[in-house]
Amino acid sequence: xxxIVSFRKAVKLAxxxxxxxxxxxxxxxxxxxxxxxxxxxxxxxxKAGGVDAVLFVGVENDDYIKRMKGKHRPVFDQRTRATMLSxxxxxxxxxxxxxxxxxxxxxxxxxxxxxxxxxxxxxTDKKIIERILGECKSxxxxxxxxxHDYKISTTKIEKxxxxxxxx
Numbered sequence: 509x510x511x512i513v514s515f516r517k518a519v520k521l522a523x524x525x526x527x528x529x530x531x532x533x534x535x536x537x538x539x540x541x542x543x544x545x546x547x548x549x550x551x552x553x554x555k556a557g558g559v560d561a562v563l564f565v566g567v568e569n570d571d572y573i574k575r576m577k578g579k580h581r582p583v584f585d586q587r588t589r590a591t592m593l594s595x596x597x598x599x600x601x602x603x604x605x606x607x608x609x610x611x612x613x614x615x616x617x618x619x620x621x622x623x624x625x626x627x628x629x630x631x632t633d634k635k636i637i638e639r640i641l642g643e644c645k646s647x648x649x650x651x652x653x654x655x656h657d658y659k660i661s662t663t664k665i666e667k668x669x670x671x672x673x674x675x
Contacts, residue, residue: 511594512602518564519621521601525562532624533557536566536605536615538573540582540662542592552654553628554598564622565593566603583666616643627651 513521522532535553539546554563567590573582582589590604607614619627627644629637629651637653644651 511600512590512604515566515603515606515618515621518601518603519623522562522564522622522624526623526625529560530562531557531560531626532622533561533563533626533628534566534619534622534624535563535628535630536568536603537630538568538577538582538662539565539589539593540573540577540584541665542589543660543662543665545660547596549630549654550593550596550598553652556628556652556654557626561626562600563598564601564603564624565599566605566618567593569605569607572605572607577663580666580670583662615640616647619643619649620647624649629653631655 526532533553533556535550537546550563550565554561557563567586568576570582570586584592586604590602593599594602627640627649629640631653641651641653
């Protein structure tokens with residue numbers, strides 16, 4: 509079975525897996541230049557769901573990343589990022605987001621449709637975390653904040669590369 513799936517297919521898979529007693533764990537992000545911080549986060553997200561966890565990972569689209577991170581991002585296009593993530597053993601399914609404009613309502617709708625048992629959130633803006641925790645609570649979804657190793661980040665990698673290779 510393919511690991512990269514549409515959101516519609518992910519919703520169907522999540523429903524089937526719940527019926528089989530699996531725990532649905534869901535997270536999302538940019539995952540631009542894949543690094544050890546990402547891998548550690550993904551590993552912790554999967555473990556947070558327990559033995560019966562199935563991890564779905566949403567991948568932001570290129571337009572969204574460009575708006576949020578700047579004109580030089582993403583470094584890798586969405587298809588490449590989704591393919592890299594699909595090779596990680598802890599990820600069961602990768603969902604490339606198709607929506608062009610990411611709004612809080614879109615993510616709320618996604619969590620509601622996925623019906624996950626656990627939403628895992630990485631370090632982000634405090635207001636965003638508070639909104640996510642509130643939404644999860646209203647949907648009866650457990651939420652877990654996982655701080656991963658931020659000694660390294662895509663932004664830091666980009667700055668080092670730019671410093672050393674830009675002329």
